[in-house]
Amino acid sequence: MTVRERTWTGADGRQFIAYEDEGIGGSVPSMLLARVKAQGGGTILRQKDRGIWKEVSWQQLAAQARHVSMGLKALGFAPGDVAAVLAETIPEWVYADLGILAAGGISAGIYPTDAPTQVAYLLNNSEAKIIFVENEEQLDKALEAKATCPALIRIVIFDMTGLRDLDDPICESFSAFLARGEAHDRANPGDWESGIARITGEQTAILVYTSGTTGPPKGAMLSHRNILFHCVNGVRLADQRAGDERLAFLPMCHVAERIVGLYYALYSGTISNYVEGPETIAENLRELQPTIMTAVPRFWERFHSRIQIEVQEATWLQRQIYRWAIDTGLRVADARVARKSPGVLDRLLYGLASYFVLGSLRREIGLNRIRWAYVGAAPISPELIRWYLALGVPMLEVYGQTECGGIATAMPAGDIRLGTVGVCVPYGEIKLSAEGEVLIRGEHVFQGYWKTPERTAETVRDGWLHTGDVGEMKDGFLRVTDRMKDIIITSGGKNITPSELENELKFSSFIADAVVIGDKRKYLSCLIMIDHENVEKWAQDQNVAFSNFTSLARSPEVGKLIGRELDRVNEKFARVEQIKQFRLIEQKLEPEDPELTPTMKLKRSFVHAKYKDLIDTMYTDA
Numbered sequence: 001m002t003v004r005e006r007t008w009t010g011a012d013g014r015q016f017i018a019y020e021d022e023g024i025g026g027s028v029p030s031m032l033l034a035r036v037k038a039q040g041g042g043t044i045l046r047q048k049d050r051g052i053w054k055e056v057s058w059q060q061l062a063a064q065a066r067h068v069s070m071g072l073k074a075l076g077f078a079p080g081d082v083a084a085v086l087a088e089t090i091p092e093w094v095y096a097d098l099g100i101l102a103a104g105g106i107s108a109g110i111y112p113t114d115a116p117t118q119v120a121y122l123l124n125n126s127e128a129k130i131i132f133v134e135n136e137e138q139l140d141k142a143l144e145a146k147a148t149c150p151a152l153i154r155i156v157i158f159d160m161t162g163l164r165d166l167d168d169p170i171c172e173s174f175s176a177f178l179a180r181g182e183a184h185d186r187a188n189p190g191d192w193e194s195g196i197a198r199i200t201g202e203q204t205a206i207l208v209y210t211s212g213t214t215g216p217p218k219g220a221m222l223s224h225r226n227i228l229f230h231c232v233n234g235v236r237l238a239d240q241r242a243g244d245e246r247l248a249f250l251p252m253c254h255v256a257e258r259i260v261g262l263y264y265a266l267y268s269g270t271i272s273n274y275v276e277g278p279e280t281i282a283e284n285l286r287e288l289q290p291t292i293m294t295a296v297p298r299f300w301e302r303f304h305s306r307i308q309i310e311v312q313e314a315t316w317l318q319r320q321i322y323r324w325a326i327d328t329g330l331r332v333a334d335a336r337v338a339r340k341s342p343g344v345l346d347r348l349l350y351g352l353a354s355y356f357v358l359g360s361l362r363r364e365i366g367l368n369r370i371r372w373a374y375v376g377a378a379p380i381s382p383e384l385i386r387w388y389l390a391l392g393v394p395m396l397e398v399y400g401q402t403e404c405g406g407i408a409t410a411m412p413a414g415d416i417r418l419g420t421v422g423v424c425v426p427y428g429e430i431k432l433s434a435e436g437e438v439l440i441r442g443e444h445v446f447q448g449y450w451k452t453p454e455r456t457a458e459t460v461r462d463g464w465l466h467t468g469d470v471g472e473m474k475d476g477f478l479r480v481t482d483r484m485k486d487i488i489i490t491s492g493g494k495n496i497t498p499s500e501l502e503n504e505l506k507f508s509s510f511i512a513d514a515v516v517i518g519d520k521r522k523y524l525s526c527l528i529m530i531d532h533e534n535v536e537k538w539a540q541d542q543n544v545a546f547s548n549f550t551s552l553a554r555s556p557e558v559g560k561l562i563g564r565e566l567d568r569v570n571e572k573f574a575r576v577e578q579i580k581q582f583r584l585i586e587q588k589l590e591p592e593d594p595e596l597t598p599t600m601k602l603k604r605s606f607v608h609a610k611y612k613d614l615i616d617t618m619y620t621d622a
Contacts, residue, residue, distance in 0.1 A: 018427035068099020071181030079104030087134035109253030120145035201225035219450030231267035242269030285366030325357035329390030382418035581618035
């Protein structure tokens with residue numbers, strides 16, 4: 001690599017350092033070509049198929065991207081045109097994405113859980129000419145949308161299972177599309193390479209749509225330069241290396257999987273292993289034992305909950321051994337957080353605990369080889385991070401937004417401060433406005449919102465990205481307290497940051513998510529989504545009768561169980577900050593339900609509106 005260092009002085013007088021790699025060119029496809037030339041037949045992807053991990057080499061990856069790119073050109077797809085991908089996290093997503101970029105186009109992702117109306121909106125908004133869909137289920141959405149999407153000229157289908165009799169001129173199988181691209185490539189020698197050479201760093205590469213919780217989704221435009229800047233500097237910061245292994249399972253539409261996952265992996269040479277499906281993530285993680293991992297809080301919370309349930313079901317002796325081991329780990333973790341060396345006895349005991357107990361737990365989860373585990377994209381309980389540190393998993397919290405391409409702050413491995421999201425990355429700037437809003441500046445900040453310059457002007461002012469998050473800074477460490485629009489002001493004038501309460505509630509094995517309510521109300525209340533698997537197991541063990549999810553949520557015994565968890569959390573807060581009433585959401589929510597974001601978080605504004613009558617009972621009944 002030909003890496004060049006740049007330094008500059010920021011707004012606060014701090015020195016910043018950024019790196020550029022002149023050996024990878026100015027675009028994502030040129031980076032791919034440079035890596036293929038260097039790595040050739042080495043493995044870059046794996047996919048679990050019928051129980052076997054199948055390897056994909058750099059050369060095979062480039063060939064697939066090349067044929068996609070040339071297939072697009074054969075259809076008249078021009079630089080600056082948009083193509084969309086509607087699929088789970090699978091290698092074909094990667095082939096389509098890189099092919100779109102290599103054709104000079106803009107790649108837009110659509111969540112596979114999106115409803116047909118949402119698919120139609122995104123296709124129309126992006127003016128996509130081509131859409132790649134995974135299977136019959138996603139094809140149905142695209143076909144329903146095509147009547148209202150005049151720009152759409154082709155639907156390409158990855159998996160043709162069940163579609164043998166499909167007869168629609170707009171539709172084409174992925175294999176036929178690749179064959180078209182291969183033929184166009186033969187007829188136009190040199191077009192692939194020359195087309196990539198013409199792509200500039202300032203061209204828009206990808207559209208990442210926001211979740212749309214406060215209105216229609218907005219397409220955040222990230223350029224090739226934005227992405228490469230993140231790759232060169234973020235990989236260096238994360239100490240990610242060639243030969244590292246990662247599990248690819250987060251939605252490709254999300255900036256975490258797209259940039260911090262895929263593009264970081266391509267730049268660093270990290271092998272991406274694509275899971276069989278959402279239901280096999282835990283199994284694939286155990287057998288793979290990756291060396292580096294990035295995931296959202298809900299992912300990490302599930303493993304903690306599962307271990308807690310297993311401990312409750314264990315024998316008395318096993319429970320005592322676990323408590324001894326985890327307590328030993330917590331003492332060592334607390335010493336690390338306090339930047340102190342554990343005592344000789346604690347180091348000795350921790351070695352024994354790790355060998356006999358904690359190592360087995362790490363292997364059971366799939367984290368025994370982990371070098372770094374990163375968590376971000378949503379608030380997380382500090383106690384959960386503390387538990388993973390005790391387990392021997394080096395978990396570091398990061399913070400960022402779609403609009404800055406991923407990571408804006410990261411926790412230093414040698415100076416962990418729980419309750420904060422670390423310090424500003426060395427290649428960007430962060431400051432707080434007079435109102436306490438977190439502002440970000442740097443070359444990683446996006447180009448703006450697609451076709452909405454007025455929203456761009458509201459969000460980026462004087463070069464600073466206004467995040468909408470409220471924070472506090474001490475010794476350079478940022479603590480994000482909440483979204484500005486989510487801060488609760490009670491009728492008594494008390495300002496409450498609901499995310500702190502919600503994070504403590506979600507630390508419970510029995511609570512999947514929670515939304516605290518109380519703006520302009522006389523006290524706080526809460527809507528709670530129970531963890532179905534854990535509460536169901538608890539109910540079976542306690543001989544609590546239920547027939548379905550609704551009857552489980554309505555059970556008085558379950559209500560008392562959640563009430564005890566709420567009491568535990570309330571003890572940590574002042575009286576005015578305590579939750580006085582709660583209600584359980586009685587519908588089992590799935591990823592496609594409008595209450596949930598693609599990362600399985602409850603949408604606060606949507607929940608407030610949909611459950612207004614239920615919320616009112618917590619005040620009228622009091």
